[in-house]
Amino acid sequence: MLMIEARGLTRTFRARQGTVEAVRGVDFAVQQGEIVGFLGPNGAGKTTTLRMLTTLLRPSAGTATVAGCDLCGDAAGVRRRIGYVAQGGGTDPRCRVSEELVLQAQLYRIDPAEARRRTGELCRQLDLAGLEERRVQTLSGGQRRRLDIALGLVHRPPLLFLDEPTSGLDPQGRSNLWGHIRRLREENQTTVFLTTHYLDEADALCDRILIIDHGRIVAEGSPKELKQRISGDVITIEVANAVDRAKAVLAEQSGAGEITISGSTLRLSIKHGDQVLMSLLRALDAAKVDLVAIQLARPSLDDVFLTLSGRSLREDIHDSTAA
Amino acid sequence: MQTLRDTLLIFRHQMRLSLRNPVWVVIGLVQPILYLAFFGPLLTGIAHSPGFPAGNAWQVFVPGLLVQLGLFGAAFVGFGIIAEMRMGVLERMRVTPVSRLALLLGRVLRDAVVLFVQSLLLLAAGIAFGLRAPVLGILIGLSFVLLLAVSLASLSYATGLLTKSEDAFAPLLNMITVPLLLLSGILLPMSLAPRWLDLLSRANPFRYIVEAMRAAFLGEYATAEVGAGILVATLLMMLSLAIGVRTFRCENV
Numbered sequence: 010m011l012m013i014e015a016r017g018l019t020r021t022f023r024a025r026q027g028t029v030e031a032v033r034g035v036d037f038a039v040q041q042g043e044i045v046g047f048l049g050p051n052g053a054g055k056t057t058t059l060r061m062l063t064t065l066l067r068p069s070a071g072t073a074t075v076a077g078c079d080l081c082g083d084a085a086g087v088r089r090r091i092g093y094v095a096q097g098g099g100t101d102p103r104c105r106v107s108e109e110l111v112l113q114a115q116l117y118r119i120d121p122a123e124a125r126r127r128t129g130e131l132c133r134q135l136d137l138a139g140l141e142e143r144r145v146q147t148l149s150g151g152q153r154r155r156l157d158i159a160l161g162l163v164h165r166p167p168l169l170f171l172d173e174p175t176s177g178l179d180p181q182g183r184s185n186l187w188g189h190i191r192r193l194r195e196e197n198q199t200t201v202f203l204t205t206h207y208l209d210e211a212d213a214l215c216d217r218i219l220i221i222d223h224g225r226i227v228a229e230g231s232p233k234e235l236k237q238r239i240s241g242d243v244i245t246i247e248v249a250n251a252v253d254r255a256k257a258v259l260a261e262q263s264g265a266g267e268i269t270i271s272g273s274t275l276r277l278s279i280k281h282g283d284q285v286l287m288s289l290l291r292a293l294d295a296a297k298v299d300l301v302a303i304q305l306a307r308p309s310l311d312d313v314f315l316t317l318s319g320r321s322l323r324e325d326i327h328d329s330t331a332a
Numbered sequence: 333m334q335t336l337r338d339t340l341l342i343f344r345h346q347m348r349l350s351l352r353n354p355v356w357v358v359i360g361l362v363q364p365i366l367y368l369a370f371f372g373p374l375l376t377g378i379a380h381s382p383g384f385p386a387g388n389a390w391q392v393f394v395p396g397l398l399v400q401l402g403l404f405g406a407a408f409v410g411f412g413i414i415a416e417m418r419m420g421v422l423e424r425m426r427v428t429p430v431s432r433l434a435l436l437l438g439r440v441l442r443d444a445v446v447l448f449v450q451s452l453l454l455l456a457a458g459i460a461f462g463l464r465a466p467v468l469g470i471l472i473g474l475s476f477v478l479l480l481a482v483s484l485a486s487l488s489y490a491t492g493l494l495t496k497s498e499d500a501f502a503p504l505l506n507m508i509t510v511p512l513l514l515l516s517g518i519l520l521p522m523s524l525a526p527r528w529l530d531l532l533s534r535a536n537p538f539r540y541i542v543e544a545m546r547a548a549f550l551g552e553y554a555t556a557e558v559g560a561g562i563l564v565a566t567l568l569m570m571l572s573l574a575i576g577v578r579t580f581r582c583e584n585v
Binding site for chain 2 (some may be wrong): 063086089095099112115
């Protein structure tokens with residue numbers, strides 16, 4: 010079953026300089042139970058697309074079916090079936106954790122007793138147990154982010170939208186949150202659609218990635234597929250002796266490409282580097298090469314983005330502050 | 333039905349937050365009490381000069397202070413919605429099926445209740461200073477305060493949502509409230525004004541409301557002033573609510 014089907018979604022904004030096309034005709038589909046990532050630099054149109062899909066912004070053109078409801082014809086139906094966690098969250102620092110969750114449930118017309126039951130359940134599920142009576146302003150960044158997600162889940166939506174779920178969290182907090190997001194799918198078959206400009210996040214979390222740039226989807230596929238589209242892996246070895254013998258061994262490997270040597274370090278471009286690593290080690294040993302270090306570098310999604318757009322995703326992140 | 337339920341839900345939530353910090357209710361009262369203490373006594377001296385309306389000085393002054401309380405209390409609530417917008421609270425609620433009308437009305441209702449309580453406290457202070465007025469007149473006056481609170485809070489929320497930033501909202505608010513205050517005859521009655529100022533002030537809806545409240549405080553209920561006040565206050569409320577609802581329904585704020 011399709012959870013999201015977007016057809017030609019377009020959004021233009023009127024600005025002083027004329028009209029700005031934030032999203033230019035986006036088509037895609039998301040299956041039930043998938044975790045799909047929307048990857049792109051800031052200003053690429055990720056948040057605008059998300060705001061259209063969550064009924065916050067009316068599309069200038071195109072339409073979508075979200076969780077079985079027509080986006081333009083049945084916004085109320087869409088709202089009942091989706092959860093949305095905005096980039097900056099949406100909690101009031103003055104409120105208590107349980108207050109926010111009970112209120113949110115009641116906004117979805119859940120009765121107070123059930124709202125309180127779900128509050129307890131979600132707090133346990135998202136490691137917020139014991140914090141129910143704490144003010145939001147006293148929570149850590151990670152706790153607050155988990156509360157944001159709990160607020161998006163209080164009505165048990167089959168589809169959850171997360172806008173930059175881990176931005177601003179430390180590495181531990183991020184991997185912790187990834188665990189929670191994966192568990193959502195495992196335990197409740199929740200479909201998750203998230204945006205990110207972190208490559209490792211898209212890589213670690215998503216079944217499928219849509220890469221968006223300048224308001225258009227420029228590539229689509231699993232992280233693995235996308236990375237395989239560009240040239241293969243790189244194996245780097247550092248040797249203590251016999252650079253020539255080592256070079257000969259590298260050249261014999263199946264799928265071996267260009268070899269570059271600088272001092273005692275050799276770099277080999279190779280397809281499926283992971284599959285030759287073991288035989289390479291044995292061959293180097295047999296050739297009596299003393300290995301100091303070995304490293305296998307896989308192409309990153311950043312390389313994919315670089316290939317597709319001619320720019321690095323990271324450059325964009327540093328250059329631009331607009332969301 | 334659903335809208336009513338949602339309105340009460342938002343109202344209860346907002347009220348709880350206000351009660352958590354009741355100090356603001358008191359701070360809102362400081363300004364009118366200061367006027368009562370340091371400006372009111374000046375009026376008792378000139379209450380018998382020609383042009384000053386009938387009644388004792390407090391019957392003229394306290395209705396004006398009630399309107400001023402409304403003007404500076406309810407008109408500033410837009411700052412709250414800008415803060416909620418910035419925190420993402422509003423957007424979070426707009427993704428839920430909650431009635432958009434309730435998001436406005438729940439807040440407006442809270443503001444009306446807060447202003448009502450402040451008005452009672454101000455009236456009590458006025459009575460301590462020497463205000464004497466019939467109970468019915470005071471009740472009519474309080475009804476005007478409620479109408480005014482609903483109108484101004486709705487307008488303030490709409491303006492807050494449209495300006496989106498405190499930096500734009502604050503000067504705009506000053507630009508609007510100060511002339512409204514001066515041209516309403518709140519501090520000194522417009523019966524003292526030269527003809528041009530008197531005419532100018534007739535364009536200000538607050539003038540009619542203040543005059544109606546003064547008449548009510550004097551016990552003169554079946555008068556043109558009270559009639560005009562009810563008409564103006566009701567029209568103002570309907571217009572303001574319409575603007576507020578329209579802004580809250582609008583999808584792209």
